[in-house]
Amino acid sequence: MAVSSSWCTNGSCLHMRVMLIGLLLLCMRAIPLCLCCTESERRALLAIKADIYDPDRWLSSWGGQDCCRWRGVGCDNNTDHVVKLDLRYPYDYVAQLETGKFPGPSKVNPSLLDLTHLKYLDLSLNNFSGAPIPKFIGFLVHLEYLNLSNANFGGSIPPELGNLSCLLFLDLHSGYYYHYFYNIINICFLYADELHWLSRIHSLQFLDMSLVNLSMAANWLHEINMLPSLLELHLFGADLPSIPGTLSHVNLTSLRVLDLSQNDHINTIVSPLLFNISSSLVHLGLRECDFSDRLLIAIGDLRNLQHLDLLDNQITKKIFQNLGNLSHLEYLDLYGNQITADISEMLPKLGHLKCLDLSSNNISGHIPEKLGSLNHLVSLLMGGNRITGAIPKSIGNLHSLVELDLSANNLSGHIPKSIGNLVHLQTLLLEGNKITGEIPKTIGNLVQLQQIYLAGNMISGDIPRSIGNICKLNLLDISQNNINGEIADIIEDWSKCIKNTRDTNSPLYGLTFLDMSSNNLSGVFPESLGQLSTLRTLNVSHNSMTGKLPTSLRGQQYGFIDISSNNFNGRLPDLDPSRLSVINLSNNSFEGPIPLSFARAMELNFLLLSDNYINGSIHPFICNLTNLVVLDLSNNNLSGRLPNCWHKSKLGIVDSQQDNMLGHSQGSMAGPINLQSLHMRNNSLSGDLPLFLRYCKQLATLDLSENKFSGNLPLWIGESFVQLRVLSLRSNFFSGNIPEQLSYITSLQVLDLACNNFSGVLPPSFGKFSAMMAIENVDRPMISGSYTFYYTENLLMATKGIEMEYTNMLSLVTSIDLSHNNLFGMIPEELVNLRGLFFLNLCNNHFTGRIPENIGALEQLESLDLSVNNLSGMIPSTLSSMYSLSHLNLSNNNLSGSIPWGKQLQTFCDPSIYSGNRDLHGWPIPWCSNRGSPESSFHTKGQEEESENGDKSEKIWLYVSFALGFVVGLSGFIYALMIQRALRITYFQLIDKIFDYIYVQLAICFAKLKRILMNNIEG
Structure with missing residues (x-):
């Protein structure tokens, strides 16, 4: 007993009891003695789920009693009430277009009202089929976050949303819904005739009403001005009306992001508005607002501005004189304006600039060497101007550059070797200029490059073999130049790149688009081309390549092959085009029959073999190519009869003109009813007009x-x-x-x-x-x-x-x-x-x-x-x-x-x-x-008299015309002599000189004649 008493008196017993109680409480917490949300909230969630489109079962976790663990559901840690509901459709627009997973129709279930403690609600990217925004959402008075953007709501925005006095974030962005390949399913717009309800949400920090029709909301700016806490305002394409006056006092002094793009009637209000919020604004979007140079005065005072978008306006010049104070500017987009200044006068002292877009203006002059001082640039876009001269060597100082676009200008000279310093570059666009010289070997240093456009220049020399070291390259376009040499070694190097990436389990890179057309390339077609398994587009047309296509092309997955207009010789190769969608071998010198291997091209859409020396007959396997829509066999040496099985195909165009096809229309000319174009000129077809044409309703x-x-x-x-x-x-x-x-x-x-x-x-x-x-x-x-x-x-x-x-x-x-x-x-x-x-x-x-x-x-x-x-x-x-x-x-x-x-x-x-x-x-x-x-x-006598009278009248009118012309001309000359004293003096002096000249010549002639006569007399 004494021992026990001694132990307790030391306080250890009390400490142990506290620990045991704590462990007991933790265990009790772990035992599901109560639900994580109320039964009414759980039933409400299940009712809401029943009206939400869910083909991929992304709400499959909504089952059982633990509703706080359901996907998109969040509960308060203290009260276990549902405070967050995220039902955003899981595929954004890009994913919808890529995958075709477009949302089906959904509904907003009134059971949403049972979630009385809800603070966060996201229904964006769903498809509510143009239904109006439910008014009862305005009774969820605890909401702090509400996102209804791009959900295909339509009609008027309910003013009941003004009851959400706790709201911090409101996104009502009204968008479009598209079907695959941009076929529109629904276009449902939201609109608001007045915004007085908005001024009651004093706590609002984020507001996006882009593409909401506010054309009737005359006091839109005054109502928004009542939101002193607003940090971001997005009214892109809202059709904002002009305001007759200006604000007496601007409350938007905390505004950091302002986007008023695609509004045509706000020119008069933006400048005074910017003057009052200049200290806070960091992001300004005013694209497609028809602004002129007057706007630049107000922008010049936005000293903290980091992002400025003025795309597609009416700005002409002096832009950089007004932006010289924007020392924090990182993004500047002036695409599609009318700037005419010299490029050397435009480069500002913007040391923090990361993205500069001056494309599609009328900028002229040379690119100055001081461009290299903008060493923070990540994107430099100046395509579509009138810039001349050479690319400066200092461009190699832009070590952070990822995207460079100087296309569609008048640049000349060589590509500088210093371009090899741009080790982070991913896109290089120089097409549509007058660049000469060779492609520098240093281009092989750009191991991050994914796209190279050099088309439409005057580049010469061989393709540098170092370009084959760019393993991430997926697009190369060097068409329409004067490049020569062979491509076999380069193809071999690319093949090794692909093999190495496979061996190291790194992401598989590979060429998908290769265009070398309209050059002077020579040599045989490389055998190693078959190892470029990622290739979809190959165009080496208009060159001087020879030999056969390699049989190692078997099994490749090309989406497009274009080797047209070359000087290839020999028979058509034995290809295996099982994954091809387009075969274009036109304008060559191929001979022999159409390869039977084409029968395996079940995904083929286009078969273009025109202008060759292909002979033999058209094999019936053509009819089995059920996806074929264009067949061009024109200008060959084909013979025999047309296959009588085309009625099974989807052909839209058949061109077999100038061949030697035979056949009677009733025997061999059954054809596809989807035809839009049929060319069979200069063959030997006979019989009546083919009857199948009667059913070709789309024929053009x-x-x-x-x-x-x-x-x-x-x-x-x-x-x-x-x-x-x-x-x-x-x-x-x-x-x-x-x-x-x-x-x-x-x-x-x-x-x-x-x-x-x-x-x-x-x-x-x-x-x-x-x-x-x-x-x-x-x-x-x-x-x-x-x-x-x-x-x-x-x-x-x-x-x-x-x-x-x-x-x-x-x-x-x-x-x-x-x-x-x-x-x-x-x-x-x-x-x-x-x-x-x-x-x-x-x-x-x-x-x-x-x-x-x-x-x-x-x-x-x-x-x-x-x-x-x-x-x-x-x-x-x-x-x-x-x-x-x-x-x-x-x-x-x-x-x-x-x-x-x-x-x-x-x-x-x-x-x-x-x-x-x-x-x-x-x-x-x-x-x-x-x-x-x-x-x-x-x-007859009458005919002769009529003819003679006609001839006489023509003669009379001819003589009268000559006489009138002579009289008018002479009168004009005499009148000029009468009123012009200088002309009279000059005229008579000229007459005197002529007479003097004639007199001298006659005197000389008479003197010579007299001398001759005297000599004859004396003789």
Whole structure:
């Protein structure tokens, strides 16, 4: 007992008891004797979850009793009440576009009101389908953080939000929702006609109402000015209205971030506002506000400013004179202004500048050496200006530089070797200049480089092998230069880079885009190219490379191969294009059949093999390429028959013109119904017009010219081709009448039925082609979609008496060519309604009657050929008013009378365009050229008298014109002599000199003659 008493008296027992009690309390805390949130809050959370779109089950943790451990839920440590609810959709806009994970429709469940202790609520990036913001959110009076941005809410912002007197953060940014490839799903905007509710939230520190329509909120600035604690204000694109006056007192003295970008009516209020908050502001965004140089005075006093965005305004010059005091400035964006100053005058004393964007201005002059003093620069962008001279060596002093853009200027000289000092550089853009010399070997030091653009310069020499050491490079564009040499060694070095990164388990880098086109590269295609497994785009077109493509390309995952317009020789290689989406081997010298290995290209979209020496037939495996949309086999030596299986494909463009394809339309020409363009010119196809075309509702171009098709044109041709813009069936054996139903194709721009056996009269409804009636010069693509990115539409047409190939300008051409047929009857007067027509050719037919009297209404007509017909009567005088007309042929008809005189017809000096019209006379037909022929004896007396009277009247007017011209000229000269004394003196002095000269010459001649006579007498 004594021992026990002694131990307790030392205090150890008491200490032990305290420790035991503490341990007991901890154990009791660990035992879930109570829930982490109330049962009402748990049920409310489950009800809220039921209305939230959750396809990936990112709310799968919402189960059980421990609701404070649920994802996005936060509880108070003392009361266990739910104080935080984060239901932000887990994919932002970038991730949505990359993954296609767009939010489906959600709803805001009223059970949210049961979370009465809520302080934090985030519903951003969801899709509430344009529903209004629930008014009951305004009753969550403990809220300090509210984020409803980009959640597809619509309608008016409820003024009940003004009840949230504890709110520190409010984000109502109204955005868009896009489907994949930027197809818009919903566009729902928020708006507010007044903001008086906002002034009641005195504690607010962050406010973002960007893209909220505030055009009717006339007192927006006065209401926001009532928020003295505001640190950040974002009103980007809010359509802010102008304010008639200014603030008597500015309370926003703590404001650090101000973004008023994309507002056009705030010019008058910004300058005084900036003067009052100059000491606190560090971030200012005023892009696309139409500000001029006047704004710069106010900005010059913002001495603590670090970020200034003035993109796309109207600033012209003196910008850096006003910014010289901004010694803390780190970010300056002046993209897309109208700055015209010399670049040497613009570099400020901004030693802390990290990002400088002067792109797309009119800046001139040389880049000064003192640029190298801005050694904190991370991004330097000066593309799209008029900067000249060489790149200074001092650019190598910018050791922190990550991005350098000097593209689209007039820079010359060499790339300095000092560029190799920029060891942190990731992007180098120098394309579109006049840079000469070689690519410096020091570029291999830039091991962080990911993109190099040097296209469109005059760089020469070999590609430095050191560039193969840049293992992180994923894009290299050196096209359109004078670079020569071989690329095999460089490809080999890149292949080693990829192998080394694999061996070290480091991130796999590799080239995805390689463009070396339009240079002077030579040598064989490198075998090591097959090891660049990351490559998607390869373009070595317009070079002098030779040999075969290596078979080691098998199994690669190229997304695009373009080796067009080279001088490759030999047979097409045995490729395995199982992952290819585009194969472009056009404009080469390949020969042999299409490789059977292409049959494995199940992901192929584009197969372009034009302008080679490919022979053999088209193998039916083409029909198994179900993703193929463009097939271009034109200008080869193909033969045989077309496969009869294309109806299974998705082909939008088929071009096999100038091959040797055979086949009867009823036997081998079943085709895809998705066609937009079909070119089969100059083959040996026969039979009727292929029936499958009747179902090609999207067809825009149909060229079956120079074949052996025959029969009548079907009546369905006008009903099926509702989008057809080009129809060329020339040089075939079609016969019968031209169906009136053709006029139903209102979009038709080019109609070419020449050199067939059509007969009958020309339907008057041909004057109803809507696309030929409008006078417009709008360049619209002939075909829609992404096809034109790789394929250029082309058409051979006979215009102005010669054959011409139209490519880029085809969409602007309007033409009707019905020449060399057996058409008869009168030319319909309705054709003069086609005021947008460029070319009209009706020659070599049997048309009778007169030329339409109002043909001059065709104001845009450049070529008119009515030759070799039976037209009669006089040439309409309106023809002389067609100022665009540059080619005319009216020969070999029965036209009579005088050729209209004046204006445009005076420019046609070739009389052959009127020949073969025995009763036609006048300039430029030679005088009496139509008289004295045997046929002239058959003229009637009245015709002769009419002709003689016409000739006499023309002579009289000619003599009168000469006389009037002489009288007017002489009178003007005499009048000038009378009023100009100096002119009279000069004139008479000149006359005296002439007489003196003549007198001296005559005296000399008489003296010589006299001497000769005297010598003869003496002799």
